[in-house]
Amino acid sequence: MEKTEVAAKIKAMLIENLRIPEEILEDDSELFGGDIGLDSVDSLEIIAGIDDMFGVNMTGVDKTNFRDINALANYVVEHAEA
Amino acid sequence: MKKRCVITGLGIICPIGNNIEESWNSIKNGRSGIAKVKSVNTEGCYADLGGEVHYDALPAPQYDRSVRLCIQAAQEAIQDAGIQDKEVGVIVGSCIGGAVSIDEYLTAQKQGIQKDDCIVNMAASSIANHVSAYFGLHGATANIVNACAAGTMSISYACDLIRSGNGSMFLAGGTDPFSSLAFAGFHALHALSVESCSPLNHSNGITLGEGSGILLVEEYEHAVARGAKIYCEVAGYGVNGDAYHITAPDPTGQGQMDVIRRALHAAGVTPDDIDYVNAHGTGTAKNDEAEFLSLHTIFDGTDVSVSSTKSMTGHCLGAAGAVEAVFTVKAVSENVLPPTIGYSEEDRTALEEKAGGLDFVANDSRSKEISMAMSNSFAFGGTNASIIFAKKELQPQDTPKKKRIFITGFGQVMSQDTGTPVAGLTLDMKDFTERGVKLGVFRKLDKFSQLQLISGIDALSCAKISVTEDNERKIGMIIGTSAGPVTEVSNFQKNICEKGTTAGSAFTFPNTVYNAAGGHFSIFMKTKGYCATVANGTQAGIQSICYAYDVLQQGNEDIMLAAGTDEGSDMVTYFYEHSGINGDRTLGEGSSTICLETEASVTQREAVTYAEVAGYACTHSSGMEDYTEATAIKDAVMSALAKADMQTEDVDAVYAITGNLPDGEAQRAVLSDIFPHVETIDVRQQTGDCRAASANAQVAEAAQAIYQKKIAVALAVSYGCGSYSAIVLKG
Known part of the structure; x- marks a missing residue:
């Protein structure tokens, strides 16, 4: 799967499941700090969403992979089964 | 003098017994009611244990399971108190309300069936009214819906209503059924324990329970006038907010300690006067750490004994505080310390370190003269509640001057x-x-x-x-x-x-x-x-x-x-x-x-x-x-x-x-x-x-x-x- 496609799906999931306004969410927006300010409960929702969409389990994965949509998409592309 | 409120009747149905006698025997024998969940589909879940009530004769099938459990417990409390009076209020604590009816309604809807009779049972608003209607009562009602502190708060609110002249007798407590809503929610939060919950011990998650506990809260003079059996007095209570996080307790324990101090102050007693604490003790790492800290800070240097009965019942959510209040009242009236079960020899060694000078009652119940005991509840939303029951005669307090x-x-x-x-x-x-x-x-x-x-x-x-x-x-x-x-x-x-x-x-x-x-x-x-x-x-x-x-x-x-x-x-x-x-x-x-x-x-x-x-x-x-x-x-x-x-x-x-x-x-x-x-x-x-x-x-x-x-x-x-x-x- 193409990274851009993965990133778009992740973005849509974040908007839908975590009520992040679309207009402020870029692929390089910092998710767990700054204005968006996600927390540990939100990370559970991201893990569940990514598992659901791509079959990739991110439980226990280093938090740098959750930094922004790009990092999440990279992880998914690298670990998704072909 | 400030009106005194006493407990004159008890009723319970929970995973370790369908009435007071069965449940209290389970407590004394350290028997767990936790087993593989039957009422919720746990397919694909990483945990599948729960404390369920297995009782085929629950009354009033027209009502939601929360109400049916509550009626069962209330019936026992009414009989225990020996009252026929209809001027009795009903204050019920609940976390999830009619979640079972909502599940039933939506599941049927998915199959193309419209189950309109479920609708009236969906809101927590209906619980106290339905319980009251079942017994034909006409005292004031309320449903206190502060999650896992609700069962404790309903008892304190009943006391408030007695003191403000809104009734002399209240059935007060809590109820919550086992539900897919709570199970799926705590599962999503990864807060469920794979094994039976192990509060104040392994602290690796909760096990859900269900049930109802009901206490008859009565104005002291009223109880004396009718020759009622008095278990103990509600000596004091406190309620506050953590203002920290929607699901997690403040790790510094500030809110918990403040609410315990509020209860002690209201009762006019010191930590030394408390012989037993029924801890909130859910078994999550965050709760148990904060609670150990709070208990040590307040009670170190006293002879207090502590246990979590959730190790046997599971976490009964909105019923938890009420079920635990029932056990605390029994502890006071029978001079028995309920245990926390599930400690291995290795765990006991680890506990000694965590316990410091406090007496954490491990595995086996024990006799102890208990004049005064406290039950604590700390909930989602940051609500904390603490209540004290006393057997000994307390110094009567002056009625506070009415404030404008x-x-x-x-x-x-x-x-x-x-x-x-x-x-x-x-x-x-x-x-x-x-x-x-x-x-x-x-x-x-x-x-x-x-x-x-x-x-x-x-x-x-x-x-x-x-x-x-x-x-x-x-x-x-x-x-x-x-x-x-x-x-x-x-x-x-x-x-x-x-x-x-x-x-x-x-x-x-x-x-x-x-x-x-x-x-x-x-x-x-x-x-x-x-x-x-x-x-x-x-x-x-x-x-x-x-x-x-x-x-x-x-x-x-x-x-x-x-x-x-x-x-x-x-x-x-x-x-x-x-x-x-x-x-x-x-x-x-x-x-x-x-x-x-x-x-x-x-x-x-x-x-x-x-x-x-x-x-x-x-x-x-x-x-x-x-x-x-x-x-x-x-x-x-x-x-x-x-x-x-x-x-x-x-x-x-x-x-x-x-x-x-x-x-x-x-x-x-x-x-x-x-x-x-x-x-x-x-x-x-x-x-x-x-x-x-x-x-x-x-x-x-x-x-x-x-x-x-x-x-x-x-x-x-x-x-x-x-x-x-x-x-x-x-x-």
Whole structure:
């Protein structure tokens, strides 16, 4: 799967499941700090969403992979089964 | 002297027994009721254990399981207390309300079946009313919906109502059924333990339970006069808010320690006087760490013994505090320490280190002379509650001087009635940023919490109150609601009905508890005083004011916000359309918050006062012939006037929210009989029926009319779920 496609799906999931306004969410927006300010409960929702969409389990994965949509998409592309 | 409240009856049904005798035997023998879950589909889940009640003879199949469990426990408490009286109130704590009925309704709907009979059982508002109706009772009712602290708070609220002259006997406790909602929610949060929960030990998660505990709380003189068996006295209690996080406790234990100190202070005792603590002890790492810290800080150097009976029952959520209160009362009356079970030899060695000088009762119950015991509950939304039961005769306390309470601010966000059947209200990010609410907070709010946060912020701002470190513990909030966060609950449940238990949303789940809105408010504003949410139909928007009035009388708080909040949803619209309750009135949504303040605080701040609360009363009718709804509304009005020391002729304006069915006509007929000289005012004409928000808003409107000198005295009354609350305001 193409990274851009993965990133778009992740973005849509974040908007839908975590009520992040679309207009402020870029692929390089910092998710767990700054204005968006996600927390540990939100990370559970991201893990569940990514598992659901791509079959990739991110439980226990280093938090740098959750930094922004790009990092999440990279992880998914690298670990998704072909 | 301050009225004393005693326990004169006990009833229980829980995973370790279907009555007091069975359950108490299990406690004494350290028997667990935790096994593989049968009532919820756990396919694909990483955990599958729970504490379920297996009892085929639960009464009243027409009601939700929460009500049926509660009736079973209440029946035993009534028999134990030996009462035939019908003037008994019902105060029930619940976390998830009618979640089982919501599940049943949505599951059937998925199969193309419309189960309308489930609808009336869905809201937590219906529980106390249904229990009351089953026994044909007519004392005041309420459902305290503060998640896992609810069962404890309902006992303390019953004591408040006795002290404020709203009844002499209350069935008080909590109830919650095993549900897919709670299981899927805690599963999504990864808060379930794979093995049986191991509180104060391995602390690797909770195991859910279910059940109901009911205590007959009775005014001491009343109990003595009828020759009742008295188990013990409710010596004191405290309720507060952590103002830290919507699901996690403050790791510093500040809120927990404060609430324990509040209870000790109310009882007039010191930590040395407490012989046993029934800990909240859920078994999550965060809870247990904070609780160890709190217990050590308060009790180190004393001979207190501590245990968590959740190791046997599982976490019974809204019933937990009540089930544990029953065990605490039994511990006091029988001088037996309940154990925490599940320690291996290795665990015992580790416990010695964690226990320090405290006596954590491991595996086996023991005898100990217990004069006084405490039960603690710490809930989602940051609500903490602590209660103390005493066997020994306490020094009678003087009745605190009655405080004058003033209305000093308002906040409102309400839909507008434009003639459509449903009037909605859209709030966007801008409404929040202009009030200083950042995105990280806004994102977390469901509609119910959004409405409440705005009206709450506006009420404080109108009253010109800033929350500071000096006053944060002196400011609290009571929210009244009819249907609670119904959209979030139904969305969460729809998802798991469609995709299975593993599809629970960790993001949504915290908002499915009714007190989440109060939690979000307290976290945002940093208010750490008393917090409660009452679900009891439309009139809960006035009952919250009455409740807050009593809280202010107790002296811990200077300022209490009292709100009414209800949101619109497809489910609510469907219910109102099909039940005909609303006739052709537009169904609206909104939130109204009133700021109440003691005279001392008003003087100190030089605050503007809009009106004074002169008196209030709460009544209830189960629709029985010996106490009709017409009698209940009349009693509420006349009793509120009597407490205000006023006559019917003194009232210049009557604000009333009445029904549309024949009972509504009867209500209006009663009011025009009592007040032939004034027209009743219905504030719903501008906003649509915003239910609890409308009930609250009419009090705000009355106070403003008094402030503008249009009138001198106003009465506001509302109905809902068989209950009536009336309040008298004066200039």
